[in-house]
Amino acid sequence: MWRYLIPIGLFAALVAFFYVGIDRDKQTLPSPLIGKPAPQWQLPSVEDPAKMVSSSDFAGKPYVLNVWATWCAECRHEHSALLAIAQRGEVPIVGVDWKDDRDQAQRWLQQLGNPYVANAYDGEGRVAIDWGVYGAPETFLVDSQGNVVFKHISSMTMEVWERDFLPRLKGNGTSR
Amino acid sequence: MRRVLVIALLICVIPLARAIDTAPAFDDPAQQSRYNDLIHQLRCVQCRSQSIADSNVSLAADLRRQVRELMAAGKSDAQILQYMTDRYGDYVLYDPPVKPQTWLLWAAPLLFVIIGGITAVVVIVRKSRVAVDDPAETDPALAGSSDAGAP
Known part of the structure; x- marks a missing residue:
């Protein structure tokens, strides 16, 4: 009897493995930055190369860092959500324009609207490497202590905002 | 040249x-x-x-x-x-470090060798015991009857 149980048991174990794996997101890499101090950076702004934007400009308060580019189709898709979030005024959104063309980026902001309080131009992608960016769009939440609290990969939506960002933002506001 | x-x-x-x-x-x-x-x-x-x-x-x-x-x-x-x-x-890293989260990854090949080895030993032991216990194998007088259908 037990000789039949062995293959059945092995099969059940295999099914269990596949069941656990089937819903797991294999495209999204967990960020090692979560819970750690956000990288410090300083970059020229998208609008004006002479003007610098720096992480210290936003220190002391929570902020959202959104990595985008005009070559990124998903970024166009998420832009309306970013505008809506900016409209709510819960937290400033800082843009990092990643490996992009500055003129096109300026045109993008003029045509689609500008949800960002400031926009940093990372033409060489150096700051993006410090943030562990491997695709656009990516959106980070930094708390008032300057720690990275959350990272969302791919398009931002209102659903993601309310589910993943808002609770962490509120928790940060009341507990500290 | x-x-x-x-x-x-x-x-x-x-x-x-x-x-x-x-x-x-x-x-x-x-x-x-x-x-x-x-x-x-x-x-x-x-x-x-x-x-x-x-x-x-x-x-x-x-x-x-x-x-x-x-x-x-x-x-x-x-x-x-x-x-x-x-x-x-x-x-x-293409060569992931050995950590609690990755021990299964690293141990899996060894685990499979052990499982395969145990299976092989069990099968061999059981087969040889059957051969010894089988009267047809040990008693030449009965050999003909068990192989009756064979050409």
């Missing part, structure tokens, strides 16, 4: 013609081989199934540039790999 040598040399150059890495070569061959080792150990996180040495995605080029700069800054191999894992996690 000389022509053969020239052709042989040209064949040696073929791998260089792939030119995924368009950055200039190092002057020091030791540094070049160190660089090659490093970029083969790092995964292109954007393209997943390639190392940053094999990928022409722009992020891979950025990471190769970063490796060069860190080498120029006098960082050790371990420091450079740490720099990458600090930013991209263990997934960036």
